[in-house]
Amino acid sequence: MPLTAPATTTTTTTTTTTDRYLARMRAALAHIDAHLENALDVDGLAQVAAFSKYHFHRQFTLLFGMNVGRYVQLLRLKRAAHQLAYRDAARITDIALACGYEAPEAFARAFRKQAGQSPSDFRAAPQWGTWATDLQALRALRSEHMPAQPQTHTVEIVEREDVPVAAIEHHGNPARLGETIRTFIAWRREHRLPPSVSATYNIVYNSPDDVAPDDFRMDICAATLAPIAPNAAGVIAKTLAGGRYAVLRHTGSDDTLGQSVATLYAEWLPASGEEPRDAPLLFQRVRFYPDVPEHEVITDILLPLK
Template identity: 50%
Template sequence: MNDPANERFRRVLDHVDSHLDGDLSLDVLARIAAYSPHHFHRRFSALAGMPVHRYVQLSRFKRAAWQAAFRPSVSLTDVALDAGYESPEAFSRAFRQRLGQSPAAFRDAPDWRVWATAWRELDEVRRFHMTTRFRLDDVRIVDFPETPVACLSHVGPPERIGESIRRFIAWRRASDLPPARYATWNVLHDDPETTPPERYRLDLCVTCESVVPNDAGVTAARLPGGRCAVLRHEGPDSLLGDAIRFLYGEWLTESGEEPGDAPLFLRRVAFFPDVPEHEAVVDIYLPLRPH
């Protein structure tokens, strides 16, 4: 990514993420890339594998679809208009074409299998052009305090995680535990690339002193205290695996540290779609053996 042309291209992707409500015309994006419009659209297509207008359209649609799926307080009409569609009907047609359901039908009963592959084109572009080069001194070691949490365990295929997220969000909202005041955590018990889908487990957690009995399946748990290596990842979740591989590979090898018995866990600091995707922030905690 040291190629100046690639850096200019990344600036364009960042600009698109940050200005989904603004003017993302060919002329504007060509100026960001410091190309003439005549060459920019060809250069973009060659690097991204799709025309620039298609990339913009998919980026706006992805944010809108995530709002439809995980922000029930936002009306579908507002979602459609914010995404640049002329009418809710136009948004519904696009939604049905990509996800096989209308927005309203999806909110009622999502088909998570389709959802799991709906963003593959965008993720591939970002995975190739928005990678981050981590350095050893990006990692810090902290003494993490044992932390009480409310926990919902997702057990089953990773592509159905959205189903658990929606249930957890609903319980959290009803329990008055907003992300601005109560930290959000994920505990990664398994690697989805090596674990049979039916056995895959990930815990959705929020800092919480006590949990009253409920029908959502949320229970009281604790994040174990101890020494942890912490690495901050900024950007889309599609690149999170690169940061985790850096911790387990290069950093552990060079530091001489060894992982502890507890599983890897994450703190979700800033969330997409509440922030642009490249501004999402996740702190990765790797428990270490005590000295």
């Protein structure tokens, strides 16, 4: 017995030391998220993580798989791309300044190098596939090192009324979801149903991680009592069924939304004594990216209950 005790103590100590190290590095990621529109340099981020400025850059690169400058650039260009694709009112000059570029020309060069299109061409017809590999690397990094931290004790069971909605159905490869989103945004704008006056929902029939790309299904919806006339966008009338729902609030990027969903199903549901109803999961979008930074995005996950 005495011979095994030191090994256990050493393992525990090592794990704790590693956790502290990771927490300091992840504090730098959180700081970047919160200050993406400000000047960010290695010296300042090293101070946030409480590491030497002479070694922080190498530590960051080896742990996260990309250097600090590249990570910050990808986050900024990703948000710029979402603003270009989904926010027509955002001026390219303002987007460039928010990305840390003093002149639109420098921003345009960087954006074209990354996305393969000029900002104006991307706004007209976004081609995400040209930098899908980089975006996937970014998602993987953030999913692993900035995980969702849902609290199952915050789950509420609520009784909801039916909600009439205008809905657009997306069937097929999730990589083409952006096209559906753009079509629906244009329809909403035409019918004066912005998110500020019309709650936004997703009807989530399955997860892109669980089905073949061609089998992926999700509806994008806007609450409205108005009748939906036949239209070229393919928007139709639906009703989100009322009844009992378990509601878990997810704060943060969609990259980690699946983790909160998994917590609701794997931890809260078995312990609750509740049974899910034969109806799809709903997301209610409360605060939107790119209008707010990713760490400030809010999505309510609604699980229908019997």
